Amino acid sequence: MTDNLLFILLVLVLSYFAIETISTTSYYFINNKKCNIVEKFEYNGIYTGKTILIIGSVHGNEPAGHYTLKKLKGKLDRKEISIINGKLILIPSPNPCGVQYNYREIPGGHDINRGFPYVKDGTSRTENNQKIVDYITESQPDLVIDFHEAYYFHKMNRDSWGSTIIINEPKYKKIALKCTSALNKTITNKKKHWSVISHFDQIPGSLRSYCNMMKQGYILIETTGQRNVQKIDRRVEENTIIINTILKQSKMIV
Numbered sequence: 419m420t421d422n423l424l425f426i427l428l429v430l431v432l433s434y435f436a437i438e439t440i441s442t443t444s445y446y447f448i449n450n451k452k453c454n455i456v457e458k459f460e461y462n463g464i465y466t467g468k469t470i471l472i473i474g475s476v477h478g479n480e481p482a483g484h485y486t487l488k489k490l491k492g493k494l495d496r497k498e499i500s501i502i503n504g505k506l507i508l509i510p511s512p513n514p515c516g517v518q519y520n521y522r523e524i525p526g527g528h529d530i531n532r533g534f535p536y537v538k539d540g541t542s543r544t545e546n547n548q549k550i551v552d553y554i555t556e557s558q559p560d561l562v563i564d565f566h567e568a569y570y571f572h573k574m575n576r577d578s579w580g581s582t583i584i585i586n587e588p589k590y591k592k593i594a595l596k597c598t599s600a601l602n603k604t605i606t607n608k609k610k611h612w613s614v615i616s617h618f619d620q621i622p623g624s625l626r627s628y629c630n631m632m633k634q635g636y637i638l639i640e641t642t643g644q645r646n647v648q649k650i651d652r653r654v655e656e657n658t659i660i661i662n663t664i665l666k667q668s669k670m671i672v
């Protein structure tokens with residue numbers, strides 16, 4: 419009896435890994451041009467002001483940024499929100515197939531967030547990277563906001579960066595603290611509170627490292643969200659609080 423159970427368990431485990439391997443392999447071999455289409459959407463204010471570029475979900479298995487920007491785009495298109503000063507640029511789908519199939523990388527196995535140029539005038543590893551680099555170069559934004567998701571709350575697990583705002587330069591501390599204060603007012607459990615991080619390793623090829631090298635204003639947002647550790651609606655709500663706080667502080671919206 420025990421042997422039979424063990425055998426069934428073994429078959430189940432092996433089947434699971436076989437299915438995982440087949441689906442991952444078939445994802446990596448998808449050859450569809452639409453996986454490399456990266457669109458930007460621009461919203462100009464009535465008056466001049468700051469330019470902010472927001473990018474959602476370069477990692478497809480971290481979809482909250484993508485859904486947040488899609489929702490925001492809808493509101494801007496329907497004129498439920500208007501930009502008063504400056505320019506807002508949205509890139510809601512830098513990794514469209516990753517979001518569709520729930521994979522971190524793009525087909526081909528490339529991680530967009532390791533494919534940005536390592537040196538000034540260096541090359542991008544993928545078309546998706548190059549589009550993002552082009553959009554940043556053309557628009558020279560005052561700030562890039564990059565949405566990612568980690569697997570657990572940083573205050574409870576120091577190995578994960580969930581619920582943190584990571585800044586490259588001290589000048590962004592004030593605005594980041596405004597965001598965490600607005601967020602934490604909505605969270606009763608203090609262990610799930612957001613915090614601001616200013617010491618964080620530079621990972622070569624990441625958008626953060628690229629912006630740092632180019633002296634480009636940049637903020638990294640990490641919700642606690644991978645594997646649905648918090649519901650998607652809540653993660654989108656948290657991202658929306660962050661965006662609204664930054665746009666208000668920058669006088670782009672009222």
Ligand SMILES: [Zn+2]
Pocket residue numbers: 477480531566567
């Ligand atoms: Zn990520």
